[in-house]
Amino acid sequence: MKLNGTSSNTPLNGSNGKQNGVSSNGHGLNGHYTADDELVDDIGDAHSASSIDTPMRPDAFDLDDDLKVDLIEEHFREIMNILGLDLNDDSLSGSPRRVAKMYVKEIFRGLNPANKPKPTLFDNKFRYDEMLVEKDITVQTYCEHHFVPIIGKAHVAYISSGKVIGLSKLNRIVEYFCKRPQVQERLTVQIAEELKTVLETDNVAVIIDAKHLCVSTRGVHDVNSSTITASYSGKFEDEATKQELLRYVTQPSITI
Numbered sequence: 001m002k003l004n005g006t007s008s009n010t011p012l013n014g015s016n017g018k019q020n021g022v023s024s025n026g027h028g029l030n031g032h033y034t035a036d037d038e039l040v041d042d043i044g045d046a047h048s049a050s051s052i053d054t055p056m057r058p059d060a061f062d063l064d065d066d067l068k069v070d071l072i073e074e075h076f077r078e079i080m081n082i083l084g085l086d087l088n089d090d091s092l093s094g095s096p097r098r099v100a101k102m103y104v105k106e107i108f109r110g111l112n113p114a115n116k117p118k119p120t121l122f123d124n125k126f127r128y129d130e131m132l133v134e135k136d137i138t139v140q141t142y143c144e145h146h147f148v149p150i151i152g153k154a155h156v157a158y159i160s161s162g163k164v165i166g167l168s169k170l171n172r173i174v175e176y177f178c179k180r181p182q183v184q185e186r187l188t189v190q191i192a193e194e195l196k197t198v199l200e201t202d203n204v205a206v207i208i209d210a211k212h213l214c215v216s217t218r219g220v221h222d223v224n225s226s227t228i229t230a231s232y233s234g235k236f237e238d239e240a241t242k243q244e245l246l247r248y249v250t251q252p253s254i255t256i
């Protein structure tokens with residue numbers, strides 16, 4: 001049984017057949033809950049990331065977006081069929097294509113490096129050498145273990161090395177890495193690493209506070225908890241600088 005959900009006649013199957021360390025044998029075609037199912041659940045509930053880079057196959061972009069939409073539509077229709085839904089119903093008939101377009105062109109468009117923002121750097125003409133904090137940036141991403149939303153806020157900060165970027169570009173960078181199946185730890189590190197590269201400085205901090213709908217709407221059904229992750233580099237590793245940042249992000253936001 002294929003765990004990657006693709007049929008063998010599409011080029012989507014990885015050539016090595018790697019299935020994230022989950023063996024295919026014993027994974028119940030007959031509907032029984034097996035040890036493999038338990039392992040899959042445990043990986044999901046642990047919310048652990050396997051690497052800093054989003055795990056992608058080398059052939060990830062061999063298919064163009066329109067073909068991906070067509071293929072996902074086909075496969076999502078099959079999922080709905082298996083669930084017993086009547087695809088002839090007017091309300092459901094468009095869902096497979098709707099979901100496929102949403103996956104490729106909206107919520108997972110950040111998988112494609114071609115969609116990465118290309119911020120322009122400016123000289124720091126004001127000689128502003130204190131930290132700049134952009135707080136309460138909207139985070140809307142999707143848990144890669146359950147494919148349901150993670151919603152929250154990101155606070156990003158940097159101390160200029162002589163270059164600055166437009167404020168909205170900070171939001172765009174956060175948004176780009178959100179548009180992928182994610183785990184929060186990886187999202188935090190990916191944003192931090194990109195900011196370091198773009199801003200040509202190690203003086204970068206990223207804090208994310210987010211609610212995982214896989215925790216609130218299923219599994220443990222905890223609607224109150226949120227998850228906080230942080231990355232501090234360069235001058236932000238200095239305790240006083242870190243505390244200054246934390247004061248800014250915890251003070252109430254202004255209302256206008």
Ligand SMILES: [Zn+2]
Binds near residue numbers: 044047143144145147
């Ligand atoms: Zn999850």
